[in-house]
Amino acid sequence: MKNNENKLSMDTLASLCKRRGFIFQSSEIYGGINGFWDYGPLGCELKRNVRETWWKNIVQNRENVVGLDASIIMHPKVWEASGHVGGFQDPMQTCQICKKHLRADQVWEGIKESAWFGSLVRAIEGVPDTNEVTFTGPSLLRWAIRDGKKLAPGLALVRNPQVTLSWLAEKANTTDTVNISCIDLIRHVATEQLAQTGLQTPCPHCGGPLTEPRQFNLMFETYVGAIKSEDHKTYLRPETAQGIFAQFGNVLATSRQKIPFGIAQIGKAFRNEINPRNYTFRSREFEQMELEFFVKPGTDQQWHEYWVEERMKWYQSIGLPAESLQKYVYKKEELAHYASACVDIMYNFPFGMQELEGIAARGDFDLSRHQQFSGKSMEYFNQETNEKFVPHVVEPSAGVDRIVLALLCNAYKEEWLGKDNQVLPAEPGKQPPEGFEARTVMRFHPKIAPVKVAVFPLLKNKPELVEKARGVFDTLQKWYPSFWDVAGAIGRRYRRQDEIGTPFCVTIDFDTLTNNTVTIRERDSMKQERIEISKLADKIHETLA
């Protein structure tokens, strides 16, 4: 990360997360493993808080949403029905111009069926059914300028005819016509600079150059039972959603829900990402929180809008400020063929605006596919109207680890503190000015903070203070994740809590012994207030709403 513009470097954050026990690299003692992360004592509390507030908001506080906890490994047919097997298991090539993904083994078939190929063959009067074609340079050029421009704008011959045709020059100088295999011709007209790139394969849609064939099989494979054979092959789920669709009938039959209603699930999913990067942002093992909300066909749009707004509110409720969030509305041509709408909720990470959650209106695609592949009905019968239909679905699908990362990025603040309670924003990489000291503070919303309150006796060598403080701690710990600390000067103990984002520190001093009041110090303002011990729990509770 660039260290300018006061941007948080992910290295700095990762360093704090390791030092304080939020996030460790998986299998670190063996050199680590790319794309996998472990949550330490504080990190797992933070993550639990994210899950719990989501579950409360989505499931427990609504009559019409129920939960599910499906298995990670499912029948392989699930992934055929979902389109994950077949569609993306084969080597794929990507067009560098129009960005379309193509199965490598279908590219030539696609080219032969394409409009531009047919047009080209007619223009040069070649005979494509035989392996050889015959043509002249000028005829190629004429085609490029006229039909090629419209039909295959990405083709090298069309974009840059002179350079592309230079490969002909030698042959064209000696003879007017060129004999060449049809495949070679196509590859030559797709190649701009032979020396640099070698022969290219054109995109069937636009003629643009394709990337090398690549394995896009992003599902982890495994074998059920002891025998390692194709018959026993199955997959770690690449998304949690399919468990919900596959159990739609059972949930409907047992929950007595009526449309519209939702099924929610939190769980691990696995994608064998080609290139995990940006700390925990793109991991190979990650956790999703998904809601499948089933609606009557035709009401998709209103429910989609409803859930986008609900989800935006939720992100703000856990402390992500509105100005750091952004909605990205998919354009028609970006949508999957079955989807009618999709909105991503993005967060402004130090490494860019990136997706936290996608909210998609997926129509009846998933249920219909499972109906087709399983032969089991996925229809819903409305008694009141006597209607039978396959419900449409609106799917808000969020990444837990990404939300945790956003919360960590958002919380991290460095400040310079002066003598007279003066606070300056720190300039990364610089020493504070004379008379100022640096403070690192994690400004988590109290609701998601891993530890809610720390309790200190002012001095540790005064047994009466320690004993009194211990009593306060024992009481608070029954209600909130609490932290006990007697070690070091009081200021040092405050700063330790600042760095893990504890919103409140309670200090027991000599006044406490006479009147049962303590000071409660607030993390962000560092202001202290003296209140009665009996009012502590309520005071903290107020901030968790």
Add this chain to the structure above:
RNA sequence: GCGAGCGUAGCUCAGUGGUAGAGCUCCACCUUGCCAAGGUGGCUGUCGAGGGUUCAAAUCCCUUCGCUCGCUCCA
């Protein structure tokens, strides 16, 4: 996937062929009447891993894993 850089204590880093270091953190004791004070003592490393060159490797070479950055990719 390609290219470049990096990997030494929990963290930040110094150490360019000859006995593995510093600051901070952490722990113990002392001190300390509210924001990283001070004192004393202490723990911590197969120098990412494996192989090679050498009398001798943290240091040079090869391989590999991991991290960062830039392309690429992200259904």
